[in-house]
Amino acid sequence: MNQEHSRRKFLGLTAASVASIAGLSSQRSGKAATRTAADLVVFNAQVYTVDANTPRAEAFAVKDGRFTAVGRNDEIKGLMAKGTQTYDAKQMSIVPGFIDCHNHAPGETLLYEVLVGNPYVVEFVTIASIVEKLRAKAQQTPSGTWVEGFFFDDTKVKDDRQLNVHDLDQVSKDHPVVVHHRGGHTSYYNSKALELADINKQTPDPFGGTYDKEANGELNGRVTDRARSVFDRIGKRPMFTEEQRLQRARDSLAYISKQFVRYGLTSVHHEGGDLFALQQVRARGDLRHRVSYEANGKTLEAMISSGLTTGFGDEWIRLGATFEHGVDGSFSERTMAISRPYIGISPPYQGNLTESQEVLNAWVERVHRAGIQINCHANGDVAIDRMLTAVERAQKLFPRAEARPKITHCTLINDDLVRRIKALGAVPAVFTSYAYYNSDKFHFYGEDLMKHCMAFRTFLDAGIQVAAGSDFTPGPFDPRMGIQGMVTRTGWNGETWGANQRVSVDEALRINTLNGAYNSHEENIKGSITPGKLADFVVLADDLHTIPQDKIKDIEIVRTVVGGATMYQA
Numbered sequence: 001m002n003q004e005h006s007r008r009k010f011l012g013l014t015a016a017s018v019a020s021i022a023g024l025s026s027q028r029s030g031k032a033a034t035r036t037a038a039d040l041v042v043f044n045a046q047v048y049t050v051d052a053n054t055p056r057a058e059a060f061a062v063k064d065g066r067f068t069a070v071g072r073n074d075e076i077k078g079l080m081a082k083g084t085q086t087y088d089a090k091q092m093s094i095v096p097g098f099i100d101c102h103n104h105a106p107g108e109t110l111l112y113e114v115l116v117g118n119p120y121v122v123e124f125v126t127i128a129s130i131v132e133k134l135r136a137k138a139q140q141t142p143s144g145t146w147v148e149g150f151f152f153d154d155t156k157v158k159d160d161r162q163l164n165v166h167d168l169d170q171v172s173k174d175h176p177v178v179v180h181h182r183g184g185h186t187s188y189y190n191s192k193a194l195e196l197a198d199i200n201k202q203t204p205d206p207f208g209g210t211y212d213k214e215a216n217g218e219l220n221g222r223v224t225d226r227a228r229s230v231f232d233r234i235g236k237r238p239m240f241t242e243e244q245r246l247q248r249a250r251d252s253l254a255y256i257s258k259q260f261v262r263y264g265l266t267s268v269h270h271e272g273g274d275l276f277a278l279q280q281v282r283a284r285g286d287l288r289h290r291v292s293y294e295a296n297g298k299t300l301e302a303m304i305s306s307g308l309t310t311g312f313g314d315e316w317i318r319l320g321a322t323f324e325h326g327v328d329g330s331f332s333e334r335t336m337a338i339s340r341p342y343i344g345i346s347p348p349y350q351g352n353l354t355e356s357q358e359v360l361n362a363w364v365e366r367v368h369r370a371g372i373q374i375n376c377h378a379n380g381d382v383a384i385d386r387m388l389t390a391v392e393r394a395q396k397l398f399p400r401a402e403a404r405p406k407i408t409h410c411t412l413i414n415d416d417l418v419r420r421i422k423a424l425g426a427v428p429a430v431f432t433s434y435a436y437y438n439s440d441k442f443h444f445y446g447e448d449l450m451k452h453c454m455a456f457r458t459f460l461d462a463g464i465q466v467a468a469g470s471d472f473t474p475g476p477f478d479p480r481m482g483i484q485g486m487v488t489r490t491g492w493n494g495e496t497w498g499a500n501q502r503v504s505v506d507e508a509l510r511i512n513t514l515n516g517a518y519n520s521h522e523e524n525i526k527g528s529i530t531p532g533k534l535a536d537f538v539v540l541a542d543d544l545h546t547i548p549q550d551k552i553k554d555i556e557i558v559r560t561v562v563g564g565a566t567m568y569q570a
C-alpha cells in the first residue's frame with residue numbers, strides 16, 4: 001500500500017496500516033491478544049456483537065485493524081496505554097459492519113448516465129420528466145447513437161400507466177432510445193431502435209424473452225430478458241480510449257465505495273466490474289469497503305484456466321463466488337419462472353427461463369470442478385429447481401465439501417426446495433429492501449405466493465444460512481431499509497405482504513452481517529464483533545431494537561469503521 005493512505009487518518013489508524021496487516025495470522029484468542037496495548041478503545045456503547053458467545057458488550061479494543069477484546073467498560077479500559085485512541089460512544093449502539101451479498105456496484109451509471117428514477121429511496125416521477133431528460137441528452141448526442149435512461153421503476157410513475165414506445169418516440173426519431181428498468185431484466189425502446197433491430201409485430205419471441213404487445217397486437221416497446229440481446233448489435237455507442245475507460249472505472253468505483261460506507265456497508269459482493277481498476281482504486285487509497293469479487297466472462301475463464309479458486313486474494317479484495325449465472329427472469333419486473341400462471345395475464349404466462357437444463361448442468365459442473373463457488377440467479381420456484389438439479393448432479397459427479405453453492409435471490413420457495421437447499425448446504429442471498437421498496441408490486445403475485453417469497457423465516461427455521469442481497473441497481477442497498485422490511489414486511493405504501501416471513505431484529509442483523517460473511521466463506525474473519533476478527537463496525541444513533549420498527553430505515557449512521565479506520569463519519 002502507498003503513503004496516500006496516511007492522509008486519511010482516523011482513530012489513530014490509517015487505511016494503510018489496516019491494509020498492511022492483511023496476511024497476518026488472525027489472533028484467535030482474545031486473551032492472548034489482550035496482552036498488548038490497544039490502538040483503539042471504544043467504550044460506553046450498546047454493542048450488539050452478533051457473536052452467540054457474548055451477544056452484548058459495553059466496550060471493545062482494536063489493534064492492527066482487528067478486535068482484540070470485547071467486554072465491560074472497566075475490563076476494556078484496562079487495555080489503554082499511551083497512544084491508545086479512545087471513543088466514547090455515549091450509549092449509542094454499535095453493530096458489525098453490514099454485508100451486501102449481491103450488488104452490481106454500478107458507479108459508472110450513477111456518475112455518467114441519465115437517471116430517470118431515484119436509486120436510493122422511493123420517489124415517484126412523471127413520464128414527461130423521463131422524456132424531457134432523455135430529450136436533453138439526445139440534443140447532445142449524434143443521431144444514430146444510443147440515448148439511454150436508467151433506474152426506471154414501472155410502479156413509481158405518477159402517470160399510473162406503462163411507459164411505451166410512443167413516449168420514447170417523443171424523445172427522438174433519429175436516435176435509438178432505451179429506458180432500462182432498474183430491475184435489469186426489461187427495457188423500453190422507441191420505434192427507431194425497434195426498426196434498427198428489425199423487430200416488428202410479426203417477430204416471434206426468442207428463447208428466454210418477449211417482445212410485448214398492446215391489446216391491438218402492435219409492439220408496445222417493452223422487451224424482456226434475452227429478447228433484448230438483439231439490441232446489443234445495433235446503434236452507435238460512445239467510444240473511449242483504454243485510458244479513458246480505466247479512468248471512468250476507477251472514478252466510479254471510488255464514488256460508489258463512498259456511497260456504500262455512507263450506508264454502513266463494510267463488505268459488498270461485486271457482480272463483476274473492472275478488477276484491474278478496483279486494485280488501482282485500492283492502491284490509491286480510495287477503496288473504503290471490502291470486496292468479494294464475483295467473476296464472469298474472461299475473468300472467470302482465466303480463473304478456471306489458471307487454477308485460481310474462490311478465496312484467493314486478501315481481506316480487501318478476494319475472489320468470491322461466480323457472477324450470478326442467469327436461470328430466469330426478474331421478481332420485480334414479473335418475468336421470473338414460476339410454476340403457476342401470473343395473475344391476470346393472457347395468454348397464460350409463467351415467466352422466462354433463460355437457460356436450458358443441459359447448458360446449466362454443463363456450466364455448473366465445469367465451475368464446480370474448478371473449485372469455484374457456484375452462483376446462480378434463480379428467482380422463481382421453477383428456476384431454483386433447475387439450479388438445484390444442476391448442483392446435485394455436479395456434487396454427485398465430483399463431491400466437494402463446503403462448496404456452499406450460492407443462490408442469488410432464491411425468491412419463491414416451497415418445502416421440497418428448502419429441503420434440497422439445506423441438504424446441499426446452499427447459501428441463498430435474498431432481496432432485503434424489496435419488502436419496503438417494492439410493496440407496490442406484490443399484488444401482481446398475491447398473498448398466497450408472497451407467503452413463500454423472500455422467505456427469511458422459513459430459511460432460518462430450516463437452519464439455512466440465508467444472507468442479504470440488495471441486487472442494487474434493482475433494490476436500494478441501504479441495510480436499514482432492508483432490516484425494516486425484513487422485520488415488518490410492510491412497505492412504503494403501508495401494505496403488508498407475507499407477514500409469516502417476518503424475522504426479529506437480531507435475526508435480521510445476523511442475516512445482514514455474520515450470514516453474509518458465511519456466504520463468502522469468511523465467517524472466521526468477519527461478520528461479528530469477536531476478538532480476532534476484522535474491526536469492521538457501524539455506530540448507530542438509535543438502537544435498532546427499541547426504535548419503532550417503521551423508523552429503522554431513518555436511523556442515523558454516525559460512523560462506519562473498516563479495519564479500525566473510520567471510512568465514513570456523519
Ligand SMILES: [Zn+2]
Binds near residue numbers: 102104324377471
Ligand atoms: Zn443481480
